[in-house]
Amino acid sequence: RVTPRLAELAASGLCELPEDEPGPTIATYNAFAGFLVREHGLRIGVDPDSVLITEARAWQIVSRVVEETTLSLPVDSVGKATGLILRLDGALSENLLTVEEARTGLEDLHGLFSGLAQVRGLKTAVDKMPETMATQRDMLELVTRYREHKRRHGLLDFGDQIALACTIAESVPEAAAQVRAQYPAVLLDEFQDTSVAQVRLLSALFADSGVTAVGDPHQAIYGGRSANAGALDTFHQRFNPTGTARLASGAPPADATPVLELSTSWRNDSTILEVANVVSAPLRSGVVQDGDPVGEHITVAPLRARPAAFGLEPGTVHGAFLQDPAEEARTVAAFLTERWSPSAEMAVLCRTRAQMEPIAAELEAAGLPYTIVGLGGMLYVPEVADVRALLTAASNPERGDRVVRLLTGFGIGAGDLRALATLAREVVRSAPQTSRKGAEDRTSQDEADSPLLSEALDTLLRWHEEGREEAAPAAVGLTPAGQAVALRTARAIRRVREAIALPLPDLVALAEQALDLDIEIAARVGDPMGHRALDSFQETALAFAADTDAATLTGFLEWLDAAQEHEDAMTAPEIDPSPGAIQLLTVHAAKGLEWDVVAVPGMDEQVFPSYTSSVKDDLRVVETGWMGSTSTFPFPLRADADDLPPFTVGDLNPAVTDKSLLSETMNAYKEALGRQSLREERRLAYVAFTRARHELLLTGS
Numbered sequence: 001r002v003t004p005r006l007a008e009l010a011a012s013g014l015c016e017l018p019e020d021e022p023g024p025t026i027a028t029y030n031a032f033a034g035f036l037v038r039e040h041g042l043r044i045g046v047d048p049d050s051v052l053i054t055e056a057r058a059w060q061i062v063s064r065v066v067e068e069t070t071l072s073l074p075v076d077s078v079g080k081a082t083g084l085i086l087r088l089d090g091a092l093s094e095n096l097l098t099v100e101e102a103r104t105g106l107e108d109l110h111g112l113f114s115g116l117a118q119v120r121g122l123k124t125a126v127d128k129m130p131e132t133m134a135t136q137r138d139m140l141e142l143v144t145r146y147r148e149h150k151r152r153h154g155l156l157d158f159g160d161q162i163a164l165a166c167t168i169a170e171s172v173p174e175a176a177a178q179v180r181a182q183y184p185a186v187l188l189d190e191f192q193d194t195s196v197a198q199v200r201l202l203s204a205l206f207a208d209s210g211v212t213a214v215g216d217p218h219q220a221i222y223g224g225r226s227a228n229a230g231a232l233d234t235f236h237q238r239f240n241p242t243g244t245a246r247l248a249s250g251a252p253p254a255d256a257t258p259v260l261e262l263s264t265s266w267r268n269d270s271t272i273l274e275v276a277n278v279v280s281a282p283l284r285s286g287v288v289q290d291g292d293p294v295g296e297h298i299t300v301a302p303l304r305a306r307p308a309a310f311g312l313e314p315g316t317v318h319g320a321f322l323q324d325p326a327e328e329a330r331t332v333a334a335f336l337t338e339r340w341s342p343s344a345e346m347a348v349l350c351r352t353r354a355q356m357e358p359i360a361a362e363l364e365a366a367g368l369p370y371t372i373v374g375l376g377g378m379l380y381v382p383e384v385a386d387v388r389a390l391l392t393a394a395s396n397p398e399r400g401d402r403v404v405r406l407l408t409g410f411g412i413g414a415g416d417l418r419a420l421a422t423l424a425r426e427v428v429r430s431a432p433q434t435s436r437k438g439a440e441d442r443t444s445q446d447e448a449d450s451p452l453l454s455e456a457l458d459t460l461l462r463w464h465e466e467g468r469e470e471a472a473p474a475a476v477g478l479t480p481a482g483q484a485v486a487l488r489t490a491r492a493i494r495r496v497r498e499a500i501a502l503p504l505p506d507l508v509a510l511a512e513q514a515l516d517l518d519i520e521i522a523a524r525v526g527d528p529m530g531h532r533a534l535d536s537f538q539e540t541a542l543a544f545a546a547d548t549d550a551a552t553l554t555g556f557l558e559w560l561d562a563a564q565e566h567e568d569a570m571t572a573p574e575i576d577p578s579p580g581a582i583q584l585l586t587v588h589a590a591k592g593l594e595w596d597v598v599a600v601p602g603m604d605e606q607v608f609p610s611y612t613s614s615v616k617d618d619l620r621v622v623e624t625g626w627m628g629s630t631s632t633f634p635f636p637l638r639a640d641a642d643d644l645p646p647f648t649v650g651d652l653n654p655a656v657t658d659k660s661l662l663s664e665t666m667n668a669y670k671e672a673l674g675r676q677s678l679r680e681e682r683r684l685a686y687v688a689f690t691r692a693r694h695e696l697l698l699t700g701s
Contacts, residue, residue: 030162037168079561091638096197107137207238218686259298266306290668291668291672320700328601336597350602352610371582416481424453457493496511503551504541596695
C-alpha cells in the first residue's frame with residue numbers, strides 16, 4: 001500500500017520519486033531486529049545463522065526441559081510449567097533483565113510479602129502473594145536451562161531477537177552508524193504498542209536523525225505483552241534529545257519537539273465517533289489520583305469526523321441489555337441477520353473466546369455464514385472440539401471431561417451417564433489393589449472417589465466382545481440406546497489409542513474418521529463451517545509437526561490448552577475482512593481492521609470491562625494484579641515501571657511500620673492497580689468501537 005501512495009504523491013508534485021528508486025523497506029519491529037542480528041550478530045558472539053523458532057517449537061523444547069528435570073516444581077502440570085517458563089523468558093527479554101537480576105528482584109518481593117503476612121491482621125490481605133513470587137523465582141532455574149538449550153543448538157525466539165539487537169545497537173557503534181546511514185528517514189508505525197526493549201533498540205539506532213513515530217495512546221492494548229502505553233509520551237526524550245535540550249532552553253515546542261495531530265477519522269460515521277470519544281474521555285481528562293503513575297502525557301484530541309464531501313454519514317449505535325447470555329446471543333444474531341448481504345463486511349468482537357460459542361450457534365441456526373478467527377476460536381467449533389476430545393481421551397484416560405463430551409455428542413442421556421459413573425466406581429472397587437507404606441498409600445475408597453469413565457467404557461466393550469452384552473448393561477442400569485452410545489465411544493477411543501504411534505497429522509485424520517465426521521461433513525450441503533474448521537485443525541497439526549522435533553500427541557494437546565488459556569499471548573492471526581462471512585474474533589485480534597457492521601457483546605462488569613474483583617458501590621475496582629497471579633510479570637521489575645502505578649508498598653518495612661499504615665498503603669496500591677486495569681479496558685473498548693464503519697451494536701446481560 002505504501003509504494004502506490006508514494007507514486008500518487010509524486011504524480012501530484014508534492015514530492016519527487018526517481019524511477020530507479022527501490023522503494024521503502026517495510027518490516028515489523030521483530031523482523032527488523034532479526035535483520036540486525038543476522039547482519040551484526042558475530043560482533044557480539046551470536047551465530048548469524050541461528051534458527052528462529054516458532055511458538056510451537058519453543059513449547060516443545062520447554063516441555064521437554066520440564067519433563068527431564070529432577071527439581072521439585074511449584075506447579076502441578078507440565079503444561080502449566082511450560083507456559084510459565086515461556087512467559088518468564090519472554091518477560092526477561094522484553095525488559096532486558098538477566099535471570100540473576102530477576103531472581104534477586106523476585107526474592108526481594110517474596111521477602112516483603114512474607115514479612116507483611118506476619119503482621120497481625122494482614123495475612124488475609126496478603127493471601128498468596130509470597131507463594132506467587134516464590135513460584136516465579138523457583139521457575140527461573142528452568143528458564144536458565146531453556147536459554148542454555150537455545151544457545152547450544154543455535155536457536156532464537158522473538159524475545160531473543162529484540163534483546164540481542166538492542167545489545168548490538170547499544171554496544172557496537174559501527175553497526176549503529178551503518179544502519180543509520182542506510183535508513184536516513186524512518187517511520188515507526190503503531191508506536192504505542194512498542195515495548196521498552198524495542199524503544200531502546202530503535203532510539204540507539206535513530207536518535208537525532210530523521211525519525212517519525214505514529215501512534216494513538218488510546219489504542220495501546222498490549223500491556224500484558226510488556227508494550228508500553230507511555231511510549232509516545234517520551235518519544236522526544238528518546239529520539240530527539242537535541243530538540244528536548246532546546247525546549248529546556250526556551251525554544252518553541254512546535255520547533256523543538258513538534259507533534260502533529262492526526263485526529264480526523266476517515267473510517268467511522270459520526271455517531272460511532274461520538275461513542276468512541278465518550279469511552280475515551282477519562283483517558284484524556286488528565287485527572288491523576290494518588291497512586292497513579294506521574295509524568296507528562298502527550299495530548300490526544302477527540303476524534304473528528306471526516307468532511308461530508310468524503311461520504312460521511314450519521315451512522316447508528318445500538319444498545320441492548322438482555323436477561324441472560326443466551327438471549328444476548330439471539331439478539332446479536334438477529335441484528336446481523338437483518339443487515340446481512342453477500343457483500344457486507346460484518347464482525348462480532350468478543351472480550352474472551354468463551355463468548356463466541358453461543359453466538360456462533362445462533363448464527364448457524366439463522367443460516368448465516370460465519371468464521372471463528374484464530375486458533376483459540378477454531379477450538380470451539382463443535383467438530384474440532386469433538387476431534388480434540390477424542391485425541392485427549394485416547395492419550396489420557398483421566399480426562400473424564402473429554403469422555404463426557406464424546407458421550408453427550410453421541411446423544412447419551414443423563415440416566416445412562418449416571419449408570420456409567422456407577423459402573424466406573426464398581427470397576428475401580430473390584431480392581432486388585434497394591435498397598436504401599438507411608439504417605440503414598442492409596443485405598444480402594446480413594447480410587448472410588450475418582451472413577452474413570454474410560455474404565456467403564458473399556459469394561460463394556462470387553463463384555464460385548466465376550467458375548468455378555470445383554471446382561472451386563474442391564475445390571476448397571478444402562479438402556480439399549482445408552483449401551484449403543486457407550487460402545488460407539490469406546491470403539492472410537494480404542495481405535496485412536498491403538499494408533500497412537502502414528503505421525504500426528506495422520507492421527508488427527510484417524511480421529512476424524514473414528515467419529516465418522518468425514519462422512520458427516522461430506523453429506524452437508526451449504527454449511528462449510530465444520531469442514532473449514534477441521535481443515536484448519538489439520539493444518540495446525542501439520543504446522544506443529546513441521547515446527548517440532550518428534551512431535552507427540554501429548555505435546556500437541558498441551559500446546560492447544562495453552563493457546564486456549566492464554567489466547568492474548570499467542571501471535572495474533574493475520575486476517576482481512578471477508579465479505580459475506582461474519583467473522584468472530586477477539587478485540588485484540590481485530591486491531592487495525594474495520595467492518596461495515598460490528599457487534600460487541602458481553603459488556604458486563606468483569607467480562608468487558610474484565611477484572612478479577614467485584615466493583616465497589618462507589619465504582620472503585622480493587623485488584624491484586626501481578627501480586628496474585630503468575631500470568632503477569634511483577635510491575636516493580638518491569639523496565640517501564642515509571643509508567644505504571646508506583647509500588648509504594650515496597651517502600652515500607654513491615655517490621656517497624658504501623659499496621660494501619662501498611663494496610664492503608666496496600667489498599668491504596670490495589671485501588672491504583674484497579675484504575676490501571678480500567679484504563680486498559682477503556683483503551684480496548686475504544687479499539688473495539690472504532691472498528692465499525694457504519695453500524696455498531698453494544699450488548700450485555
